[in-house]
Amino acid sequence: MYDIGMTVFNGLAWAMATFLVAAGLTLIFGILHILNFAHGGFFMIGAYVSYSIMMAFGGSLPLWLYLVGAMASGIVVGLLGWAVDKLVFRRLRDVEDAYSLIATYALLLVCGGAVQLIWGLNYMGVMPPPALNTVVFVGDMFMPTFTIFIILSGIVAYIGLEFFISKTSTGRLIRVVAADPWMAQLLGLNVKKIYLITVIFSFAMAGTAGGLLMPNQSLSPELGGIFLLQAFGVVILGGMGSIRGAFYAALLLGLIESFGTYFFPQYPGIFFLLALAVILLLKPEGIMGKGQTA
């Protein structure tokens, strides 16, 4: 029982961490049809920014600083998103999708190089805030409080995003633009502004995710790449632009990967990829069905 319980728990942890990264990715994907490779890079920058904030305040991480830091990272990376939209995305609006993909890949490399130059090569390991760095015992399962926090954050993020997209007016505008940008423009909507808002919001989510996940693993310039493939898989499986799809896909893939490595520990990382291949073979549109946006 312990084993199954822990495996489920760890699978949820993987899922929610990946969802936090993938949420912003799927938004940009659905609205601008750009798969933003650099999302991993900006997630990483968010983590490093949050680290610098922590160091600026003395090097310890009380709970309030942790949360404030994550928000601040979100803002900083959101601003970077504004710059990236202006300099890169806007120019690629009318160009083939392929070029945007390559441009975002190039951006990822630049992010990695920039992080190296600014923060150096050394590994850094930051512990979660002391308030969260405990363990909760349920029966004979022990669950680190920080992991529970991440899982809850993922769920909260999901609920918040769903609400934003389906209930608020901005969310509705975004959905309209995603569904038919040409029509939206004809109807007088400021499509450019909507795109800009989406990009900034998506980057801000990447930055916040980075700040939240900073104490989850070691910090190094490779951090961007680690979550990227997982996030891509989740977005592909979940369907272009669908937050709901991304959430369910993350849960599915997280549990598969966790149980896979439980039964076959010598093959880490394979189950997630195999599951992706098999599910797409059976259901090419992804688990949410046809191109549903948000």
Add this chain to the structure above:
Amino acid sequence: MAYKINRRAVVKGMGATGLAMPFLNAATASAQSGPITLGVVTPLSGPAQLIGNFVRHGAEIGADYINANGGVNGREIQLEFRDSKVNPNDASVAARELIGAGANLQLGTISSAVALAMGPLLESEGGVVITSGAGTDKLNHENYNPHVFRVGDSPVSRNAGLVRHIANSRPDIRKWAGIIPDHEYGRTTWKIFEATMRKVIPELTGEEAEIAEPVLVPYGSGDYRNYISQAMRLDVEGIYTSVYGGDAVTLYQQSQPFGLFEKTDVLLDSANEFLVATAMREQTPAHWSGFHWYYEANKGNPLSDDLYSSYVERTGDQYPMGWAAEAHAAIMAYAKAIEKTGNTDTMDVIAALKGLSFDSATGMRHIREEDNQAIKNAELAFIEPSSSEDSGFAVTDYVSLDGEKVVEPARPGKTLDLSTL
């Protein structure tokens, strides 16, 4: 420590020699007077750049030291650096290019895969390489090649040394588990650990060691929690780990709330030196780590002191790691060998290196003729969190074990025989 682009190196790289080199032929470049050019092929970009930097500093400090003391038969040592990108293809291109331009004597290999690839390459192209940290046991066993030398620990001396020291100082620890990265280096180190432990514990205590199946972890992954859960289920007193670099930091970081290392008495780390401690600072779990070179253990050795002080002066970093000493030792070995032969021809230098005893930052090292493996002291240090140090950690114990006692017998061309440990 922020990354500093060494302007000197940039100018050097773009210098006339760099641009003209492709059109030089080996004949003109390897004149038997004038400066001696040694090629250093090591990761200068990418994830392993952290280690490559130590190699670079160590090599440069070594070369400076030799040149300040009259050079080799009056000739200066010059270094040509190339980025191996930890990729055997890129490394072999770099090595070939260097050989083509006359730098047939090389050093700096860190990656085991690259080291294994070097043998056949150097044999056909004509060159020698002294590795600076490649940890595969195949190098002086089944993949032995006379053109490849290892002046550092073999994985046996390193790990068997670690094990013997711990077993001798804490024979009460009999129940062991391992957290091992799922690749060659991880698997080999575990084999050696297990075999040595199973031999030594009964010798010391008369009882068998209880060693659980190792937990194999992926490398480059962000989430080790499943594996930590697995490890938590084991009833152990000591943990051995050869997880490397950033993965080790993540592993230790994520283990903390589980209390994995509080549950156990001893944590043995095969090779991370200060990587974990500098990353985690006062959150570092107390652990023993194997070192290629620990400066405190070698205080008083002029080579070691010079290496340490020059390094600190160059970088401002107080914690040089052993790879610097390995590159440094390679320079020392080449210098002595070239002095002996009077020239830099591949076959002559190989003959001179075989059986060579030379002085290094860890004391005298002796390169075995049979398998090109050096016998050197195996160094270990105990790192603990410390609130009084700026860095958050302190070394409270260290040991330098006589190489003769921990190295495996020479078996070039054959696989490692664990029964000999």
Add this chain to the structure above:
Amino acid sequence: MIDYRARFRSNLLIASCGLAVFAVVPLVANSGLMFLAGLVAINVVFGLSWNLLFSGAGLLSFGHAMFFGGGAYAMAVVSLRLPELPFLVGLALGAGCGALIALIFGFIALRRASGVYFAVLTLAFSELVHILITKTTFLGRNDGLVGVPRPEIDLGLFRLDLTSATAYYYFIIVAMAAAAFALWCFQNSPAGRLIKAIKQDSVRTAFLGTSVFAWQLTAFVLSGAIAAFCGAVMVPFTQIASPEIAYWTVSTQPILFTLLGGAGNFWGPAVGAILFGAIDYGTRAMHGLSEITVGTLLLVVVLVIPGGLLGFVRHRRKKTRGKAKASTAGDTGARS
């Protein structure tokens, strides 16, 4: 009407010039540079194979490393474990390996042929192949396979001794020229043109009765086979096959070459490969900047000159030609 004869002749001229330059390298440069030139030649065709898919069929592959690595490993295994098999058979097996991988993964990936999905799936599959290689003992796991011998080809009447690096270099040049020729012929054949039509408007072509899926799969398989061929030819040269050649960073190389040189032109990837080889070589002693250099370079190229160098050149020529015509004719410049 496109004058194919003229096009053939002009391309043949370009190819011959390129061949001549490559052939001369061992005579003027040292063995290191010659080695690099051999790798560049392989990169040229690697890029061409990728561009077959990209410009020829409109499919963006982020996973070409799986073919390159697959072909390389197939060749390494054959050379080391089955030395009785003739070398050319080994090469064919390498190419076949790539074709097989392409067939299997293409079948899955092409069902959702929307550009971005396809690209990410190729990335995921390439990573799967990479992981599988590192877990397989007979492929050498992480250490790879070393000491791959160079062959002696027995052609009945005479033997070709390719054991020296120089001899094998010339073999590479010949093999790559043949592959490039094959690619050119395919792209200018009715099949190639059909695939291009699919790229331009797949709905219309479907209405004409062609199976879009089948032809895209064909292009993918051919591209994979040639990429694998490149890997297979490379392995006896470098004499190692290690998992890094199946790593996703290798997949980005043909993309870089093609974009740098210009995707719209058949020789674009060649220009890009040679240019990149030159840049890589020129900066080889400068450490630590490669990631940011490559990234910035690629970014600048995509944003400023998406047509690559050749596209840029063509654009300038059009402009000057347009200007000249306008000044003589006095009205809107003729479209060329």
